[in-house]
Amino acid sequence: MILKGTIVKGIGGFYYVDTDEGIIECRARGKFRKSEILPTVGDKVLVETNDMKQGSVKEIEKRRNTLVRPAVSNIDTLMIVAAITNPAPDTSLIDKMLVIAEQKGIKGALCINKVDLDPEGEADNLKKCYENAGYKVFVTSAERGEGLKELKRELSGKITAFAGLSGVGKSSILTIITGRELETGDTSRIERGKHTTRHVELIKTDEGYVFDTPGFSQLEVEDIRAGELKEYFPEILKHDALCRFRGCSHISEPDCAVKKALNEGGIAQSRYDSYVKMYEKLKLIKDWERGNTNGR
Numbered sequence: 001m002i003l004k005g006t007i008v009k010g011i012g013g014f015y016y017v018d019t020d021e022g023i024i025e026c027r028a029r030g031k032f033r034k035s036e037i038l039p040t041v042g043d044k045v046l047v048e049t050n051d052m053k054q055g056s057v058k059e060i061e062k063r064r065n066t067l068v069r070p071a072v073s074n075i076d077t078l079m080i081v082a083a084i085t086n087p088a089p090d091t092s093l094i095d096k097m098l099v100i101a102e103q104k105g106i107k108g109a110l111c112i113n114k115v116d117l118d119p120e121g122e123a124d125n126l127k128k129c130y131e132n133a134g135y136k137v138f139v140t141s142a143e144r145g146e147g148l149k150e151l152k153r154e155l156s157g158k159i160t161a162f163a164g165l166s167g168v169g170k171s172s173i174l175t176i177i178t179g180r181e182l183e184t185g186d187t188s189r190i191e192r193g194k195h196t197t198r199h200v201e202l203i204k205t206d207e208g209y210v211f212d213t214p215g216f217s218q219l220e221v222e223d224i225r226a227g228e229l230k231e232y233f234p235e236i237l238k239h240d241a242l243c244r245f246r247g248c249s250h251i252s253e254p255d256c257a258v259k260k261a262l263n264e265g266g267i268a269q270s271r272y273d274s275y276v277k278m279y280e281k282l283k284l285i286k287d288w289e290r291g292n293t294n295g296r
């Protein structure tokens, strides 16, 4: 019998496929081993099985996107988790991750966690900044269980990657949302730069799947050309057509609509700073130095 499913885990040549009949343990058929395509977590597949327990992956649906580290395909949303404190939000890292998401055709979103530690209401400013850029923002406290219902609703029917600095509360949030006990770390351990979470596994929540991406924050965006970067900042792209020069870099050209919007408060300073920082860095990379990491 043939069943449709999603690969939720891969360990030592076995793939675990979630189907309407439950999880089926599969060995990938030979043809996948010979070709370049290796089944990956997140793949939508067809499975052949006789006993609904074991089977083989027969076909892999064309992927919409793939992350390399960890290797997961068909991600709908990149949920970037930041903490209001401990560790403090790093907007340049958030913006870098949003650029990676945009470039891969993954929807970016922000979750501001630990708001129980936010007496000054700083979460509000951060929220406004990213909503203004066009992203959905969720404000949560895993400690107090605040905002998690709204967050959970967003995950339904999608594959959502949770990313962010170590210690922001990804595992804490996912433990509550999925009801699955995930390893959470104490901050002292995290301050030594260790990620508590290691393996990749899609965890089912309602009609969707979530997974944790330890180490994703270390990704680089070097395969983007500097001139292309504005396409991945929605609020910058919105003003781009109004600049005097086509191909305006929005850094030093006259009559730049992006700088005008920046001065008038239509674009957040921190977002613009991230853009400039990334632009200058990408400008230094020669074309031949760019790895073609697309689809890898």
Ligand SMILES: Nc1nc2c(ncn2[C@@H]2O[C@H](COP(=O)(O)OP(=O)(O)OP(=O)(O)O)[C@@H](O)[C@H]2O)c(=O)[nH]1
Binding pocket: 113, 114, 115, 116, 117, 140, 141, 142, 143, 144, 164, 165, 166, 167, 168, 169, 170, 171, 172, 173, 183, 184, 185, 186, 187, 190, 194, 195, 196, 197, 214
């Ligand atoms: N006050 C407060 N503490 C929280 C909250 N969420 C998580 N924590 C604490 O923050 C610490 C780190 O949480 P984790 O869930 O392990 O963080 P993580 O993002 O999974 O970290 P890595 O796995 O290292 O990437 C733990 O001690 C949690 O108890 C929150 O909303 N408020």
Ligand SMILES: [Mg+2]
Binding pocket: 170, 171, 172, 183, 184, 185, 196, 197, 212
């Ligand atoms: Mg964790």
Ligand SMILES: [Zn+2]
Binding pocket: 240, 243, 244, 248, 249, 250, 251, 253, 255, 256, 257, 258, 259
């Ligand atoms: Zn411009």
